[in-house]
Amino acid sequence: MQCISLLTDFGLQDNFVGVMKAVILKINPRVEIVDLCHQVKPQDIFEAAFLLKGSFRYFPKGTVHLVVVDPGVGSKRKKIVVKTRDYYFVAPDNGVLCPALADEQIQKIIEITNEKYFLKPLSHTFHGRDIFAPVASHLSLGKRIEVFGKRLNSIRQLDLPTARRMKDKLTGEVIYIDRFGNLITNINEDEFRDFVANSNFKIYIAGKELNKISRSYQEAEKNRPLAIFGSFGNLEISVREANARQFLSADKGTPIQIVKK
Amino acid sequence: MQCISLLTDFGLQDNFVGVMKAVILKINPRVEIVDLCHQVKPQDIFEAAFLLKGSFRYFPKGTVHLVVVDPGVGSKRKKIVVKTRDYYFVAPDNGVLCPALADEQIQKIIEITNEKYFLKPLSHTFHGRDIFAPVASHLSLGKRIEVFGKRLNSIRQLDLPTARRMKDKLTGEVIYIDRFGNLITNINEDEFRDFVANSNFKIYIAGKELNKISRSYQEAEKNRPLAIFGSFGNLEISVREANARQFLSADKGTPIQIVKK
């Protein structure tokens, strides 16, 4: 069975997601639709890009990843389909696909221009419903990517903030905070281990100092911050059975430093 | 594959929606269930009616639209199934279906009375689980509508507030506000164009004055309100990359006036 994943900033309080699914099922009644996430902060392309990058590979091969975080809806921003070896991606060309595709081999990029696949009348404010959903659904039916428009050579770039390595310091920042208040930084496990090697180290964040990596939340005392490699593969700061965001008064952008001793 | 859409005010914080789906799948394991929306304001029949009206036609033909916004649960309010050419509707008879059905040809209305299709024991507080879900699921299996009860001639009426047209003025109000803070009014595009024709016009809302219709959010400057025909087909007031509700301190019921110049 074919699968379409949905990643949007539509939230669930309105009918937007439900209507997109209706449009998809009207075209392909047998497709499996999976909500990846709809609570992306309104128009936050970076957050959507981060979530997509950390999620898309868990889906079955052949999944169509449909991303609608689209502050430029109705303007001249392009709409694209990208084919990699294992997946399709359908999205506005605003950079949201860029981090996910950084390590993928792109096989083809198509600008969506063929109005035959659009809903009519076409709204100016909801291309998720009128363009992206029908294109994704037709893709899931096995339609060839070329039918949707003309070939492009590149997609718009977007760089998530990366960690910076100096001689004796590795610096990064909090780039995502989850429901539990865990602070996900942009320092990934490989970078960290490569930098630290066999040295002792200290981690500085929000006025606190940590000197080890925990292997589970339970290793720490209650109400004490801990550092752990989390499910995104990045260094996270957590507080056992509590909310690190609140505990440390941290937020997206809060800096973190690793220093060798 | 048969489809059931769900529109409720149950929210997602409890197990109510999950249990309704369980009941549906126990009867018809192959049906496709689509969440249209569950965040209707508790017991707000008007909001549910507005969302249903703006959504139901996007679903595949044959879809069973199941609506449970039911302040009268357990009382003598009727429970009904309505058949139109393309869809079935299952809901309490409290007017919630009325706006959606206004332009549809109703083929049959049945009052749900046949307890054979109810879950036992029947609760007094959750007919969504015990009556509406099983009826919708049996419908999705192809059961004839007549088996659920006796024929009715009419459903309860409910009028969404409509725009009023005077000689040189068209007045309406905000009837829905979406996640992004866009103010959806009850003035639809046809009414607006018919009234304005080729004249110049001014739009007054919340102390602001607008004199054109934008074709995309991007046409406006940041932090300036704009008027646009939105995805419901109605006139909406938005602020580019911001929240118009907050920006204009507007709410449901806020009046809007169109004046010809």
Add this chain to the structure above:
Amino acid sequence: MQCISLLTDFGLQDNFVGVMKAVILKINPRVEIVDLCHQVKPQDIFEAAFLLKGSFRYFPKGTVHLVVVDPGVGSKRKKIVVKTRDYYFVAPDNGVLCPALADEQIQKIIEITNEKYFLKPLSHTFHGRDIFAPVASHLSLGKRIEVFGKRLNSIRQLDLPTARRMKDKLTGEVIYIDRFGNLITNINEDEFRDFVANSNFKIYIAGKELNKISRSYQEAEKNRPLAIFGSFGNLEISVREANARQFLSADKGTPIQIVKK
């Protein structure tokens, strides 16, 4: 079609639930996944246990109930699969299954130890994705429960607070509050009727006094609290078309007393 229910404290703001579904569908593309609830209060095993107990029997026979409320993730807490006559349960062994299984005949308990079924690399913080989801999905494919590990004789116990009956008094407490603000107590209908028999009674909660059980919300006047047997089969305190939690300033743990007259 096989069904997997999901009950977690992951919320919907992140990609956690979406990624678990991806993992499940990659293994069994034909399984039907139902969200039972994801808004369990973070790490609140009692709340999850209460919701599971009140929901699992509505699902089709053969459903795999996957519960991930797991404050001990990454520690030495066990991970288990339980088989009853009609269902499978997959969860951390922290007591969350205990109330649901109290009246069920357990056929087999297996500790999940077979790493063959784990995702690699195995994270320390997201066993929902890396262990529980793949195990549930393999179960839904018909894999025998024994393949996942070694047999256990018992699961960890957890007792939800129960009502206490004295000579002329039945006392309980609010154990759950739903979206509408209804106060669900731990006094079930049988206990109540058995205690009250044919006597008159008074119900005391939050400084209010009630002397009857309503059969519907509509029986009460607006803005007056009422007592009703709700959809969990327990005594609930509600306010017609209003929020009893706010109206009575009640919360989880608020005591309730039934006194015979």
